[in-house]
Amino acid sequence: MRASRLVSILLLLQARQPRTADDLAARLEVTPRTIYRDIEALSAAGIPVYGEPGHDGGYRLVDGYRTQLTGLTRQEAEALFLTGLPAAASGLGLGPVVATTERKLLAALPAELRSHADRVRQRFHLDAASWYHDAEATPQLPTVSDAVWQQRRVRIRYQRWAAPHEATRVVEPYGVVLKAGHWYLVARRSGEFRTYRVARIVEAALLDETFDRVEDFDLGGYWQDYLDDFDSRRHRGEAVLRLSPEGMRLLPQLAEPAIARAALESGIVEADGWIRVVVPVEHPEQAVHDLLRLGPLAEVVAPQGLRDRLAEALTSMLRRYAEVSE
Known part of the structure; x- marks a missing residue:
């Protein structure tokens, strides 16, 4: 534990100088007294660290000193390749740069950590695009x-x-x-x-x-x-629905999270087993499209205008299918 903390102090000092004992203690969740002892240990190990007094003082490394030690644990090395940066960087025009950086980082890791990091890369892939949608063209x-x-x-x-x-x-x-x-x-x-x-x-x-x-x-x-x-802004009103038990179970898959959360918070089970809920809705045209996804698993109770619009849409659909079958 202490060895890991000593490495963390060294890397923090390399990232920005000076750093006070209070700052280091807060970041590493220890007391300033522990930091004093750790600084002494680093100095005894030959690390050129020194303290400067005063308002702008703190601990510093001798100018030009750098360590090649990464300080990465096995889990940290694996986590580096779960960030999803290569996919995002491609859109930003930085794909080749990130790929080169990744190769250099892998080469700098010890053999054991390199194998773990590479194994993560071979087993996990981030695809940020939504289902059934191609990634948008973003030439700018x-x-x-x-x-x-x-x-x-x-x-x-x-x-x-x-x-x-x-x-x-x-x-x-x-x-x-x-x-x-x-x-x-x-x-x-x-x-x-x-x-x-x-x-x-x-x-x-x-x-x-x-x-x-x-x-x-x-x-x-x-x-x-x-x-x-x-x-x-887009949820301009509310609707009272009755959902079947199956509709309630499938709601997180058929509706957006805000609607599913509202249904879960407001749901009241009625005598026939259906659940009465109050959910946010957008403007009537969009609300009709959203509620049609629920099909026979839901009934709009209020407002009456939304219920009438949904009935009109269903009647039109029924008429269309009746015409086709004749």
Whole structure:
């Protein structure tokens, strides 16, 4: 345990200097007194580590000192090849670079760790695209990702759902997100963060203008807030349904997670064994399409307008099939 911690301290000092005893203790979940002893042990082992006093002080390594020790455990070496980076990197135009890096990393690992890491690569594969959908064409993704890395403004011509259906914008790109096989650009425009689907960017041109990032911006946190807000905006109402026991069991496979969660939380078993639930729905046209997936496993109780629309759709289907059979 201590040997692993000593390696971790060494790698942390190589990554950024200086580091205080309190900082190292918090990261390694030990006391500062333990860090003091560990630093003494590193120094006794010949590692050129020293401490600087003062407000900006801390522990440092002598300039130019690097260790070839990776510090990877067997599980950590295996985990490196479960990140899914090669697939995502291909879309970003970095596939060959990541493949080369992977080969160099494998060559640097001890033989035992190399065999474990390579075995994981042969047994696990990440396919980020959704079922029954091909990956979207995103020819502008490399340009967009370059703008993100270089913190340069980019001019995009973007296809929108609302009129006017095509718009040109100059944006400050903060990051890209891969969600269920779709790439999204998170960018700032007119002081507000916005999200653009990369497949709908028709043209992208890097500008010479750079920009300063908002220091406390958190891409992961923004994306989660965006998803929560997206759900709240598109789920414009609620519907009361009756689900058969089989419908309740299959609901997670037939409906999106928000609907399945709401059904589970609100479900009340009625006398005939069916379950009455309250679930969020989108606009009526989309709600009809979504509810048709449930077929005879569900009945819309309310609102009456949605029940009538679903009845009309079913009547039309029945009429169509009756015409074909005559």
